[in-house]
Amino acid sequence: MKGFNLLLIILAVMMLTSMAVAEQGYRSVPSTLTEESAACLECHETIIPAMVKEWRYSRHYGANVGCYECHSADPKDVDAFEHNGFTIATIVSPKDCSKCHETEYLEFQKSHHADAGNILGSLDNVLGEVVEGPMAAVNGCKQCHGSIVEVNDDGSLTPETWPNTGIGRINPDGSKGACSACHSRHSFDAALARQPENCGKCHLGPDHPQKEIYEESKHGIAYYGNIDRMNLESSSWVVGIDYSAAPTCATCHMSATADLPITHDVGDRIS
Ligand code: HEC
Ligand code: HEC
Ligand code: HEC
Ligand code: HEC
Ligand code: HEC
Ligand code: HEC
Ligand code: HEC
Numbered sequence: 001m002k003g004f005n006l007l008l009i010i011l012a013v014m015m016l017t018s019m020a021v022a023e024q025g026y027r028s029v030p031s032t033l034t035e036e037s038a039a040c041l042e043c044h045e046t047i048i049p050a051m052v053k054e055w056r057y058s059r060h061y062g063a064n065v066g067c068y069e070c071h072s073a074d075p076k077d078v079d080a081f082e083h084n085g086f087t088i089a090t091i092v093s094p095k096d097c098s099k100c101h102e103t104e105y106l107e108f109q110k111s112h113h114a115d116a117g118n119i120l121g122s123l124d125n126v127l128g129e130v131v132e133g134p135m136a137a138v139n140g141c142k143q144c145h146g147s148i149v150e151v152n153d154d155g156s157l158t159p160e161t162w163p164n165t166g167i168g169r170i171n172p173d174g175s176k177g178a179c180s181a182c183h184s185r186h187s188f189d190a191a192l193a194r195q196p197e198n199c200g201k202c203h204l205g206p207d208h209p210q211k212e213i214y215e216e217s218k219h220g221i222a223y224y225g226n227i228d229r230m231n232l233e234s235s236s237w238v239v240g241i242d243y244s245a246a247p248t249c250a251t252c253h254m255s256a257t258a259d260l261p262i263t264h265d266v267g268d269r270i271s
Pocket of ligand 2: 055069186
């Protein structure tokens with residue numbers, strides 16, 4: 001019997017330690033949410049638990065940036081809808097993010113990335129829409145370039161134009177682009193955005209084989225061989241200080257160096 005009690009105690013200790021370890025998966029201290037965001041969680045914690053877990057893992061969680069801080073909308077917005085007593089929108093556009101991240105927003109809006117949705121007049125697009133048909137354009141062009149999001153009368157988004165996280169998506173509020181093209185919801189983890197795979201989901205294939213070229217280059221070989229020394233989770237990620245094994249696409253085109261700050265205009269550093 002004594003042995004059995006001891007076993008129970010050992011089991012209890014093991015469970016508590018594993019809970020403490022799981023808790024450390026959250027990078028930030030538990031936060032004090034606004035009343036509105038706490039209300040969202042009452043339902044969404046059970047409807048979409050995986051998404052809520054990703055949000056809890058994000059830096060936003062520790063900074064009290066909850067569901068409502070991002071999804072709240074002005075009743076005048078064309079895509080705003082009433083939702084259990086709150087006025088919200090599904091799309092959180094670059095303009096919405098700019099409430100807190102103005103620098104990144106302004107740099108991104110002036111970049112060629114933000115204009116990538118304006119391909120409708122191009123010859124390639126005529127080939128896409130006319131020769132292959134609209135479905136080819138939706139799947140073939142707009143997943144990378146971005147759709148022009150259209151809104152139904154009830155504020156819902158049309159299935160031809162949504163879901164979409166193309167880099168030059170044209171949003172119902174007129175702003176261009178999707179921060180979520182690189183910053184996957186709902187962790188918005190900078191580490192994820194710094195990987196070559198993040199850029200490679202669009203920059204691949206015969207017309208723009210940057211990903212393939214990178215993989216076969218010394219840089220790519222060094223990256224994949226030394227991935228555990230890349231320190232991708234670092235809060236600063238300055239090349240030469242936080243890591244040195246290899247550059248990723250972000251290192252050269254976006255991230256901070258000893259002399260350059262982070263830029264969200266990928267054209268800033270090319271001729
Ligand atoms: C009473 C429960 C409840 C509350 C409170 C609630 N939601 Fe929801 N929400 C749901 C359910 C159920 C769905 C899925 C069905 C639907 O679209 O209505 C949903 C869907 C959504 C969607 C997706 C809509 C789409 O386009 O598919 C978003 C975004 C959303 N909720 C955000 C929020 C936010 C932000 C809050 C807090 C301000 C909130 N919800 C509060 C129950 C709730
Ligand atoms: C930092 C801002 C931010 C926060 C905080 C946030 N969301 Fe989102 N959410 C987004 C973005 C961005 C999208 C994707 C839409 C887009 O690309 O504009 C999204 C999409 C969604 C969707 C649509 C389903 C999907 O994945 O396509 C639901 C539902 C949703 N969010 C609910 C929530 C709930 C519930 C919370 C709180 C636990 C929350 N969001 C917190 C930014 C945010
Ligand atoms: C209400 C203010 C607010 C809004 C709205 C907001 N953020 Fe943030 N965001 C913050 C704060 C504060 C931090 C820094 C948290 C920290 O350093 O711990 C942050 C951090 C980040 C980071 C760094 C994450 C990391 O891993 O280092 C990214 C990326 C980010 N936000 C993207 C977005 C995007 C994209 C949107 C819109 C979809 C958005 N944010 C909307 C306040 C906001
Ligand atoms: C896998 C992602 C992807 C798909 C799918 C895609 N593109 Fe592109 N497209 C890109 C990238 C990345 C560039 C930039 C290439 C560079 O700068 O080297 C680009 C460049 C372009 C340009 C040149 C833009 C400029 O301003 O110079 C046009 C036009 C274009 N694409 C049209 C299309 C059309 C039309 C389709 C569909 C038939 C399409 N693309 C499908 C990723 C994609
Ligand atoms: C082309 C991909 C890409 C797009 C699109 C993008 N980001 Fe980023 N973002 C990154 C990368 C890569 C980093 C990491 C930079 C570093 O090395 O620290 C980052 C870092 C950040 C950070 C934290 C670091 C800092 O201090 O700047 C914030 C906040 C952020 N992004 C917000 C945004 C917002 C808001 C948008 C939309 C307007 C956006 N991003 C669009 C790739 C992107
Ligand atoms: C969702 C698709 C997508 C992602 C993700 C993406 N790009 Fe692009 N990128 C494009 C498209 C499309 C263009 C062409 C835009 C145009 O000229 O119209 C482009 C253009 C560029 C250019 C040329 C800019 C200029 O001013 O001519 C650079 C450099 C670039 N991307 C780097 C990156 C890097 C680095 C990342 C990752 C951190 C990245 N891209 C992620 C789609 C993407
Ligand atoms: C070691 C630094 C470095 C790395 C790593 C790197 N690039 Fe580049 N990239 C450059 C330079 C330098 C140029 C040429 C700039 C110029 O023409 O002024 C360039 C050009 C480009 C262009 C063409 C811009 C144009 O003129 O149309 C794109 C798109 C691009 N890079 C995307 C990427 C992507 C995606 C990755 C990762 C798979 C990547 N780069 C990795 C340094 C780098």
